[in-house]
Amino acid sequence: MLDAKVLSEYLDFAVQAAEAAGRIALEYFPGPHRPCPEIATKADDSPVTIADRQAEEKLRELIRREFPGHGIFGEEFGREKPDSEFVWIIDPIDGTKSFVRGVPLYGVLIALEYRKECVVGVIHHPSLGETVRAAKGLGCFWNDRRVTVSSIDDPKKAMFLCTNGASFHKKNPELLSALLDRVTFWRGWSDCYGYTLVATGRAEVMLDPAMAPWDCAALKPILEEAGGTFTNWEGEATIHGTDAMGTNGRMYDFMMDLMRRHRRAL
Numbered sequence: 001m002l003d004a005k006v007l008s009e010y011l012d013f014a015v016q017a018a019e020a021a022g023r024i025a026l027e028y029f030p031g032p033h034r035p036c037p038e039i040a041t042k043a044d045d046s047p048v049t050i051a052d053r054q055a056e057e058k059l060r061e062l063i064r065r066e067f068p069g070h071g072i073f074g075e076e077f078g079r080e081k082p083d084s085e086f087v088w089i090i091d092p093i094d095g096t097k098s099f100v101r102g103v104p105l106y107g108v109l110i111a112l113e114y115r116k117e118c119v120v121g122v123i124h125h126p127s128l129g130e131t132v133r134a135a136k137g138l139g140c141f142w143n144d145r146r147v148t149v150s151s152i153d154d155p156k157k158a159m160f161l162c163t164n165g166a167s168f169h170k171k172n173p174e175l176l177s178a179l180l181d182r183v184t185f186w187r188g189w190s191d192c193y194g195y196t197l198v199a200t201g202r203a204e205v206m207l208d209p210a211m212a213p214w215d216c217a218a219l220k221p222i223l224e225e226a227g228g229t230f231t232n233w234e235g236e237a238t239i240h241g242t243d244a245m246g247t248n249g250r251m252y253d254f255m256m257d258l259m260r261r262h263r264r265a266l
Contacts, residue, residue, distance in 0.1 A: 002114060007135040010112050014122045015133055017062045018108040021055040021092055022126030029127060030102040039100055047096050052076055055092035059110065063088050075214045087113045089217035089239075094123075095191035104128055105193035111217035118239060121218035123192050132196050134225035142200045149228040149248035150201040156184050158204035158251055161197065163190035171209040171243070175262035182258075195219045198246045199226040205255060206246040213239050219246060233259055 002010075028051035030036040037049040056076045063072055071084035075091045088110065093099050095106035104127030112120035119136040132147075134140040140147055152158050160183050162168055168176050180186060189197060192215075194206035199222050208215070216230070216239035223230040223246045224237075232241025235256050247255060 002119060002136075004138060007119060007138060010120050011122070011133055011135040011138070013062075013066060014110045014112065014120050015124070015131060017059055018110050018122045018124035018131065019126075020062060021059050021108045021110075022124050024055045024058055025051045025093055025099070025106070025108065026126045027051070029099065029104075036100050036102070047100060048076065049093075049096065049100060051099070052093045052096060055108065056090060059088075059090045059092060059108075073214065075212070085115050089113055089118070089214055091214040091218075094215060095193065098191060105189060105191065107192040107196070109192055109214065109218040111221070113217060118217050118220045121221035123196050123218055123222060125193065125196065130196065132199055132222055134199075134222040136221055136225070138225065140199055140222055140226035142196075147200045147226055149198060149223075149226050149250075150204055151250065152204050152248065153250035155182050155251065155254055158183065158248075159185045159187065159197075159202070161187050161189050161194040161203050161206045163188070163194065163208045164210075167209045168207065172262060175258060178258055178262055191215075192219065195223060195230075195246045198228060198248060199223055201226075201248070204248045204251045206244075207233075208244040211241060211244040216241070216244055219244070223247075235259070 028037045039047045042048050056074050071081035071087035073079050073089045091109040093106050094109045099106040108124040110122045111118050121134050123132045132142050197203035198206050220230040228249050229247045229252045231237050233243045
């Protein structure tokens with residue numbers, strides 16, 4: 001296993017790289033005096049912009065320069081050196097659908113996988129000035145403050161978040177109905193921002209009905225180092241699921257009980 005000093009150095013690099021990519025994204029972020037960049041549609045019908053591509057190019061440039069032997073796996077440009085024991089997994093703009101509408105909840109995601117285990121994770125929200133970072137065994141930090149998940153264990157007092165309620169309903173309407181019947185606070189603060197809220201104790205459960213490894217890799221070490229859980233909807237602690245759930249740990253059994261009862265459509 002990597003020692004704390006080495007992990008800390010990798011984490012510092014990841015934060016600096018995420019901030020550099022975030023500055024590029026901010027240059028294109030729509031606002032009162034800046035129009036939305038041109039949007040293209042990828043094969044999976046998801047949007048992509050010049051900001052996504054330039055930000056990922058920047059991340060790749062920095063990784064290649066600092067760690068030429070390391071692999072890279074990114075949303076926009078695929079894999080490099082996939083057999084390396086070190087692989088950086090990157091998403092230059094997580095939440096492009098929010099980004100192109102001028103909603104500031106998007107983020108830059110960067111993670112380091114060492115021998116198939118995610119040991120470093122960073123979520124950087126350029127428009128909010130928030131960065132959440134973690135490395136295995138070193139804790140989780142929100143900007144410069146160490147943070148942990150909340151202690152709420154009552155579903156009626158917990159905040160539940162979901163990226164896309166329509167996709168959730170299509171995936172498993174029975175599960176969604178059962179969940180909504182049992183909770184009080186349900187919000188749509190989406191994509192990586194929802195996991196930021198769970199890791200920093202401002203929400204208790206975040207659900208995503210559709211995910212890819214670059215969406216998940218940074219989230220797992222962050223949630224775990226904050227004292228929470230990151231799994232797929234089957235309860236597996238993996239970044240390779242087709243869905244994802246982050247919890248404060250205290251709400252995990254409640255969610256898994258619902259998942260088991262309504263597994264038919266999973």
